[in-house]
Amino acid sequence: MNIFIKLKNLDRRWVFLFVALSVIIPLLFPFALPVVPTKAVANLHKFIENAEALPEGTRCFLSFDFDPASEPELKPSAVAILVHMFRRNLKPICGANWPVGGEMAEVALVEAANAYMSTYEDMKAQGKLAPGCKPIIERGVDYVNLGYKTGAIIHVKALCNDFMYPYPQDRDGNSTAEMAIFRNPDGRRFAMSDVGLIISFTAGTGGIETFISMAGEHKRPMAAGCTSVNIPRFTTYLQSGQLIGMTGGLPGAAEYETLIERPGKGCAGMTPQSIAHLVIMLFIIFGNLAYIAEQRNEAKKKG
Amino acid sequence: MTTLLITTWVGALITLCCFTFLIKDNPFYRFAEHLFVGVSAGYYLSTISFHQVLKPNLLAKIWPTYFASGTAAEATPEYILIIPGLLGLLMLFRFSSNLSWVSRFTVAFVMGVSTGIAVVTSAEQYLIPQVKKAIVPLIVSGDYFGSFSNLVLVVGTVSCLFYFFFSTEHRGPVFGNVAKVGIWYLMISFGAAFGATVMGRISLLIGRFNFLLSDWLHLIK
Numbered sequence: 123m124n125i126f127i128k129l130k131n132l133d134r135r136w137v138f139l140f141v142a143l144s145v146i147i148p149l150l151f152p153f154a155l156p157v158v159p160t161k162a163v164a165n166l167h168k169f170i171e172n173a174e175a176l177p178e179g180t181r182c183f184l185s186f187d188f189d190p191a192s193e194p195e196l197k198p199s200a201v202a203i204l205v206h207m208f209r210r211n212l213k214p215i216c217g218a219n220w221p222v223g224g225e226m227a228e229v230a231l232v233e234a235a236n237a238y239m240s241t242y243e244d245m246k247a248q249g250k251l252a253p254g255c256k257p258i259i260e261r262g263v264d265y266v267n268l269g270y271k272t273g274a275i276i277h278v279k280a281l282c283n284d285f286m287y288p289y290p291q292d293r294d295g296n297s298t299a300e301m302a303i304f305r306n307p308d309g310r311r312f313a314m315s316d317v318g319l320i321i322s323f324t325a326g327t328g329g330i331e332t333f334i335s336m337a338g339e340h341k342r343p344m345a346a347g348c349t350s351v352n353i354p355r356f357t358t359y360l361q362s363g364q365l366i367g368m369t370g371g372l373p374g375a376a377e378y379e380t381l382i383e384r385p386g387k388g389c390a391g392m393t394p395q396s397i398a399h400l401v402i403m404l405f406i407i408f409g410n411l412a413y414i415a416e417q418r419n420e421a422k423k424k425g
Numbered sequence: 426m427t428t429l430l431i432t433t434w435v436g437a438l439i440t441l442c443c444f445t446f447l448i449k450d451n452p453f454y455r456f457a458e459h460l461f462v463g464v465s466a467g468y469y470l471s472t473i474s475f476h477q478v479l480k481p482n483l484l485a486k487i488w489p490t491y492f493a494s495g496t497a498a499e500a501t502p503e504y505i506l507i508i509p510g511l512l513g514l515l516m517l518f519r520f521s522s523n524l525s526w527v528s529r530f531t532v533a534f535v536m537g538v539s540t541g542i543a544v545v546t547s548a549e550q551y552l553i554p555q556v557k558k559a560i561v562p563l564i565v566s567g568d569y570f571g572s573f574s575n576l577v578l579v580v581g582t583v584s585c586l587f588y589f590f591f592s593t594e595h596r597g598p599v600f601g602n603v604a605k606v607g608i609w610y611l612m613i614s615f616g617a618a619f620g621a622t623v624m625g626r627i628s629l630l631i632g633r634f635n636f637l638l639s640d641w642l643h644l645i646k
Contacts, residue, residue: 138447145627145634149645194632195625221473269477275542290497291481297495335546350625354617362558364550371621372628391631398627 127419130412137405144401148394155393159377162360166345166367167381169319170206175343178211178254180318181303183281183342185333186216186223186230188325192349196323197230198375198388199347203321204234206382208259209245211252212318213303217268217289219277219328224269224293226323231267235259237384250383262292262301269293274328275335282314282339314340319366323347330356334364347374437641440633483510581610 159167169175176182184204188196207214216227242257259265268289271277280288289298298304304312314320320342322330330346337344343366348356350371359365369378372395375388442457485492486503487510493500512534518527559582565571588595588607595604638644 135448141627141630142634145630146638149631149634149638152645191629194635195628221469224473224477270473271482272478275546276538279542288482290485291494293477295476295481295494297493297497299497300495334550335543336550338546338549350621350628351618353621354614358555362554364554371625372631373624387632387635391628391635394631394634395624395627398630399624402623402627 124415126408126412126415129408130416140401140405141398144398145394148397149390152390152393154389155396157373157376157380157389157392159381160374162357162368162370163374163377164367164381166203166321166369167206167378169343169345169366170203170210170212173210173252176210176212176318178252179213181213181215181312181316182207182319182321183314183317184214184216184227185219185320185322185329186227187219187322187329188226188349189220189222190226192325193226193229194387194391195349195371195375196325196347197226198372198386198391199369199378200226200230200323201234201237201386202375202378202382202384202388203347203369204230204265205237205384206378208234208238208264209251209255209382211254214265215268215285215303215317216266217281218270219274219322219332220325221270224267227267227269228293231265235265241384262296263303266298266301266303267293268298274332278314278332278336279339282336285312285314314342317342320344321347324352324356325349326352330359330365334359337364433640437637440637483513580606585610 184200186200204214214231216224216231218224218227220226239258242251242255245251246255256264261267269292271288273280273288277288285304286298292298292301306312306316310316317340320333320340321344322333324330324346326349330344330348333340333344344364345367346356346359346365347369348371350373353368353370356365356368356370360368369375372388372391375386376392377388379386379388439457439460442453445451446454480492483506485497486500486506489498489500489502512531515531516528518524559578561575561578563572563576563579565575584603584607586607587600587603588611593600595601635645639646
């Protein structure tokens with residue numbers, strides 16, 4: 123019993139050290155733990171894989187509603203989904219409701235485009251690419267990064283009518299009116315109704331909920347990539363059918379990477395994540411045992 | 426290559442400065458904190474606000490020949506946008522203690538538009554779909570798990586709503602017990618939220634150590 127009481131007074135810096143070691147050691151000496159995709163992630167993968175729901179060439183809107191503080195959680199799933207879209211010959215249009223979202227989108231797009239182009243021949247040989255896939259993908263034709271726009275719900279409402287008005291230029295200042303990706307065969311202005319799927323990588327407010335708010339107007343299928351903190355909140359939208367799928371935190375990214383058979387930072391993070399969870403669970407158990415032991419000691423003293 | 430090397434070293438040193446806070450508050454941590462605030466404010470004002478919002482959405486539309494590119498440079502100027510531009514400028518009156526009331530016109534406009542949209546969308550997209558999903562049959566024939574799941578959902582919804590009904594004291598066999606069930610549901614949801622938060626924080630820590638061990642020290646691939 124005394125050992126538990128001593129543990130209760132353990133300096134919190136020892137806890138920090140143990141948690142740090144539980145992350146560093148599995149990163150330095152990696153070993154694989156199985157990653158089993160959940161229904162929410164599998165549904166999103168299935169929807170993007172479905173050629174009837176999203177025929178080749180379909181444009182999808184990806185909103186990067188996070189900043190560097192949430193990058194380790196959300197970028198891996200964004201990269202995995204972008205790679206999957208490139209393999210399916212879908213055209214991602216990236217925007218942002220968060221100020222640094224455009225920068226986050228740029229990093230993810232560059233990584234995903236490089237990953238797609240560097241593995242093009244191998245993937246083609248294995249028959250894992252859509253028939254219309256090209257070895258080199260071009261900005262403004264196959265994908266675009268529009269950057270950040272202020273306004274949240276009002277901004278999304280504007281996108282429902284006309285993409286070009288809130289986004290006359292992309293993030294780099296190129297005129298969007300001349301871009302092939304926004305051209306409609308019948309000459310109509312490009313609007314949200316031309317988008318096959320909306321995905322928001324959400325770190326907090328102003329993410330997927332702005333698109334859900336406007337769902338009555340755009341009527342497009344929606345999915346989310348969210349931080350772990352938001353998983354309980356967004357699960358309600360999954361249950362109500364407002365979201366077709368969701369990747370939650372780093373585990374969600376690992377599940378998506380497993381489904382597209384491209385292990386990345388999500389899969390690499392699962393071993394340290396599991397070990398760190400075990401260490402924290404042990405500390406919680408020891409903390410509670412120490413608390414019970416202390417209560418008993420006090421009761422004995424009084425008795 | 427040199428730029429990448431410098432940014433990696435700066436990133437690594439700033440990360441270590443932040444980690445020093447775990448030992449105790451110190452000048453290295455405060456340096457990193459102040460640097461972050463300053464750089465964020467400058468970056469947000471110049472690169473983001475001006476180049477991604479103000480220039481393409483206001484200046485390029487009022488003076489296309491000067492600020493727009495491509496075919497947009499030949500577009501007809503939209504002078505109507507001077508009105509929202511002026512409304513935006515009114516916000517600067519907040520810096521004056523005597524004239525700060527002028528900025529209220531802009532705030533009132535934004536509040537009016539946002540509230541108008543939010544009232545409709547909140548009911549349409551949040552309240553109704555969630556209530557609709559909570560109206561489920563308690564017995565699903567041949568599906569025991571489905572029946573149990575629906576029962577948990579309905580009992581949880583009703584008891585939690587009961588708990589937040591403060592006009593009646595939570596006492597007695599009905600009010601007291603149902604509110605207690607509501608507390609249990611809330612506690613379980615707080616536990617789930619706490620677990621998810623821990624998971625998120627560990628993921629962020631993994632991200633930082635990944636950066637330090639791979640990009641900076643090249644110890645892992």
